[in-house]
Amino acid sequence: xxxxxxxxxxxxxxxxxxxxxxxxxxxxxxxxxxxxxxxxxxxxxxxxxxxxxxxxxxxxxxxxxxxxxxxxxxxxxxxxxxxxxxxxxxxxxxxxxxxxxxxxxxxxxxxxxxxxxxxxxxxxxxxxxxxxxxxxxxxxxxxxxxxxxxxxxxxxxxxxxxxxxxxxxxxxxxxxxxxxxxxxxxxxxxxxxxxxxxxxxxxxxxxxxxxxxxxxxxxxxxxxxxxxxxxxxxxxxxxxxxxxxxxxxxxxxxxxxxxxxxxxxxxxxxxxxxxxxxxxxxxxxxxxxxxxxxxxxxxxxxxxxxxxxxxxxxxxxxxxxxxxxxxxxxxxxxxxxxxxxxxxxxxxxxxxxxxxxxxxxxxxxxxxxxxxxxxxxxxxxxxxxxxxxxxxxxxxxxxxxxxxxxxxxxxxxxxxxxxxxxxxxxxxxxxxxxxxxxxxxxxxxxxxxxxxxxxxxxxxxxxxxxxxxxxxxxxxxxxxxxxxxxxxxxxxxxxxxxxxxxxxxxxxxxxxxxxxxxxxxxxxxxxx
Numbered sequence: 001x002x003x004x005x006x007x008x009x010x011x012x013x014x015x016x017x018x019x020x021x022x023x024x025x026x027x028x029x030x031x032x033x034x035x036x037x038x039x040x041x042x043x044x045x046x047x048x049x050x051x052x053x054x055x056x057x058x059x060x061x062x063x064x065x066x067x068x069x070x071x072x073x074x075x076x077x078x079x080x081x082x083x084x085x086x087x088x089x090x091x092x093x094x095x096x097x098x099x100x101x102x103x104x105x106x107x108x109x110x111x112x113x114x115x116x117x118x119x120x121x122x123x124x125x126x127x128x129x130x131x132x133x134x135x136x137x138x139x140x141x142x143x144x145x146x147x148x149x150x151x152x153x154x155x156x157x158x159x160x161x162x163x164x165x166x167x168x169x170x171x172x173x174x175x176x177x178x179x180x181x182x183x184x185x186x187x188x189x190x191x192x193x194x195x196x197x198x199x200x201x202x203x204x205x206x207x208x209x210x211x212x213x214x215x216x217x218x219x220x221x222x223x224x225x226x227x228x229x230x231x232x233x234x235x236x237x238x239x240x241x242x243x244x245x246x247x248x249x250x251x252x253x254x255x256x257x258x259x260x261x262x263x264x265x266x267x268x269x270x271x272x273x274x275x276x277x278x279x280x281x282x283x284x285x286x287x288x289x290x291x292x293x294x295x296x297x298x299x300x301x302x303x304x305x306x307x308x309x310x311x312x313x314x315x316x317x318x319x320x321x322x323x324x325x326x327x328x329x330x331x332x333x334x335x336x337x338x339x340x341x342x343x344x345x346x347x348x349x350x351x352x353x354x355x356x357x358x359x360x361x362x363x364x365x366x367x368x369x370x371x372x373x374x375x376x377x378x379x380x381x382x383x384x385x386x387x388x389x390x391x392x393x394x395x396x397x398x399x400x401x402x403x404x405x406x407x408x409x410x411x412x413x414x415x416x417x418x419x420x421x422x423x424x425x426x427x428x429x430x431x432x433x434x435x436x437x438x439x440x441x442x443x444x445x446x447x448x449x450x451x452x453x454x455x456x457x458x459x460x461x462x463x464x465x466x467x468x469x470x471x472x473x474x475x476x477x478x479x480x481x482x483x484x485x486x487x488x489x490x491x492x493x494x495x496x497x498x499x500x501x502x503x504x505x506x507x508x509x510x511x512x513x514x515x516x517x518x519x520x521x522x523x524x525x526x527x528x
Contacts, residue, residue, distance in 0.1 A: 046213070046228035047487065047504055048249040050240035052256065052367075054209040054233035056395065059191035060178055061138045064403070065395065066416040066497060069178040071212050071231050073498035076117075077181035077197035080108055080127065080160075081172060083418075083496045087328060089172060093122065093182055093198065094160075103167035108160040114221040117202040120184040124154035130183045131162060138179075141430075144423060145174035148447070168447050169454040170419070177418060177496050200225040200502045209233055214501065226489065226505035236367060241482065244268065250487050250506065253499065255480035256367045258314045267485045272316060273492025277416040277477035278324050279308075279317075279368065280424070281376070282402075284409050285470065286433035289359065294352040296469035299410075300338035302345035302383040308372050308474050317475035323462055324415070324424060324473045328495065331458035337466040345383040358386045362401070362408045364394035369412055372474065376412075403431045414477055418496050421458070422447075425465050434470040 053067045060068040074082075080094040094108040114122035131152035134143050148168035153161050164171065174180065187196025193206055200222065201214035211232045216225045232249060234240040237257045243249045245265050255261070261270055283290035283299060290296055300322055309317045318327055321336040349355050359380070363373040373389055380387050392398040392411075402408045415424065426443045428435035439461055446457035465471075481492045489503035 046230050047251070047506060048230045048232055049251040049253050049499070049501070049504075050232050050234050050243055050249040051253045051499075052234055052237055052240060053254065055206075055212060055231075056208045057192045058195050058203065058206060058212070060140055060142075060181075061133075061191060062140060063192075064140055064142075064399070069497035070499040071214075072195055072197070073178055073181065073496070074199065074500050075201045075214060075229075075498070075502065076195050076199045076203060077178075077183070078199045079176050079180035079182060080110075081176045081180070083173065083176040085491070085493060085495060087330070087495055089176060092176070093127070104164045106162045106164070106172070107155075108162070110158040110160060111221065112158055114198050115219065116184045116187060116196050116198050117217055118184065118187055118196045120186050120196075122182065122184075122198050123157045124160040125157075126184050127160045127182055128152040128154045129185050130181065133183065133188075134179055141423060142177075142179050142417065144427070145171070145177070145179040166448050169449065169451060170422070170447050173419070201229070204228075223502075225502045229501045229504060231499075231501075244482055244484065247484075250484050251490060251504075252482040253479075255482060258312075258316060258480060261480070261482075264482065269483045269485060269487075271481045271483070271490070271492045273479040273481065273494065274318075274326065274328060275416060275477050275479045275494045276326050276328075276418045276420075276497075277414040277479075277494075278320070278326065279312075279372070279412060279414045279474040279477060280324060281412045281472040281474055282408075282410065282432050283469075283471060284406065284431075284433055285435065286406075287409055289352070289354045289357040290409065292352045292354065293468055294348045295354050295357065296472075297338070298345040298348035298352070298354070298383065299380065300469050300472045301341045301348065302379050302385075303338075303376065303472060303474065304340040304379060305474055306340070307379075308375055311375055312368050312372055313475070313478060316478045316480070318478070320473050320476050322472050323466055324421060324471060325462060326476045329419060329458075331455045331462060333459055333462075335463075335466075338469070338472070342379075342383050349384050355384045356386055357384075358388070360388045360390055360409050362390050362392050362398075362411045364398040364402075364411070364413055365391055366394050366413075368414070368477075369394075372412065406431050406433060412474070416477075416494075416497075421462065421465070425461075425470055432471055434465075434468070436464065436468055436470070439464045439468070439470075 055067040055071055057063045058068055079092050081089050082092040084090050094110055097106055097108045099106055110124055134146040135149055148164045148171045150163045150165045155161050182198055184196055195203055200217055200220045202217050204215040205213040211230055214229045216228055237255050240252045241260050244252050283296050305319050309315055322338045325332050361373055361376060363369045377387050377389055392401055402411045422443050425434050426440050442457055442461035442464060446454055449457055479492050479494055486507040489505045491500045
């Protein structure tokens with residue numbers, strides 16, 4: 001029996017299956033939903049965080065994308081375990097846990113005195129409900145992270161037992177992400193606008209694609225958040241940076257135009273963190289010419305990843321060697337699988353009889369994607385492809401056409417969910433249409449292997465994926481964050497799917513509510 005208690009971290013050998021897009025469906029709805037009558041528990045004006053990745057719903061049980069978990073996880077919803085900044089697993093709503101000798105039974109001991117924002121008590125019954133609800137009701141692809149679970153059962157009010165079908169190195173780690181969000185049965189009626197969690201904030205108002213207002217919760221079980229926070233969505237980085245310089249926002253999260261950094265005013269601080277965001281050049285493995293691995297390999301050799309990094313990020317992004325893993329994953333090896341070699345690309349196209357192959361690159365209407373598409377057009381044309389560029393409005397059209405219907409030849413998007421190799425490449429029905437029995441075998445072996453063998457087997461799976469050129473990662477995106485002087489407590493490194501706001505504070509919270517409201521009106525018009 002292995003025992004884990006508060007203050008003792010479990011190693012970060014894990015994976016989290018996840019859907020890899022930046023936003024979700026139902027774009028364009030702009031009605032403001034007043035979700036609560038709660039009054040602010042903060043003595044200061046709210047702090048405002050600007051983002052260009054908009055939440056169009058607050059229900060990630062049915063809607064894919066990273067924007068919803070970013071604003072809700074750790075802020076509104078909490079999990080039994082938390083993922084620390086070094087990737088280790090630490091206590092959350094569970095103070096300790098034991099793992100059986102066969103690694104199939106987990107017994108969690110839960111915190112007492114924890115309540116949901118609607119007043120319900122957090123108990124082992126609600127924890128068991130949350131886990132079983134993912135397995136039985138979720139339609140979001142990230143629910144695959146719960147596939148190892150056989151059953152979750154409440155032993156008493158504060159003791160939860162989870163039985164797995166087979167050992168899983170990745171399951172406990174995934175419980176620190178969105179799939180591990182603890183919910184109450186009495187809070188499921190309006191998840192899209194009024195999520196109910198145990199976290200330090202609750203949603204006060206929500207306008208899809210415009211803003212989410214988070215109010216500090218009274219009677220929160222832990223250390224209270226310092227300020228109310230509004231996450232406000234902008235159509236592009238330029239408008240969000242302009243709002244920061246004009247005093248309308250306090251933080252710009254995820255700057256996608258690093259050239260803007262040269263022009264920011266004094267009094268603005270720049271931080272660069274890490275992300276899980278792999279900019280993935282996807283090739284539909286089931287559609288010609290990309291049903292031939294030699295053609296996919298030719299693409300990998302034809303693309304100059306360094307040039308893409310320089311154009312998009314002034315060299316601030318991380319080259320992962322083409323592999324779909326961030327450097328923070330324990331199976332990252334630093335290998336360069338496909339170095340830029342146009343001659344090798346031409347040779348492979350000739351071997352495949354694919355010289356002059358016509359391909360269409362379907363690009364989401366996101367700044368980084370539109371910018372790098374021009375470079376890809378040039379480099380792929382140079383080696384002999386006949387390239388056509390087309391744009392797909394993001395999120396609704398791209399999600400429906402590319403990810404949903406798989407009606408595309410080539411596309412690109414940043415997959416930002418943590419440890420998502422099993423979802424991207426372990427499911428032959430995923431939009432990549434990558435179907436490799438050997439890769440699936442390696443991923444299954446890795447998940448059920450002894451813990452010490454997990455990174456080695458995951459690395460072998462990555463090697464197989466890259467040998468097949470199932471897709472090509474152009475770069476691992478940096479997280480460039482701008483803050484006004486005096487704002488502190490932000491966490492620029494993204495280890496999981498959460499934008500952690502509980503520690504965000506300011507020596508002088510000067511954000512103007514009136515300015516914020518005016519910004520909302522302007523942003524709504526521009527977004528439409």
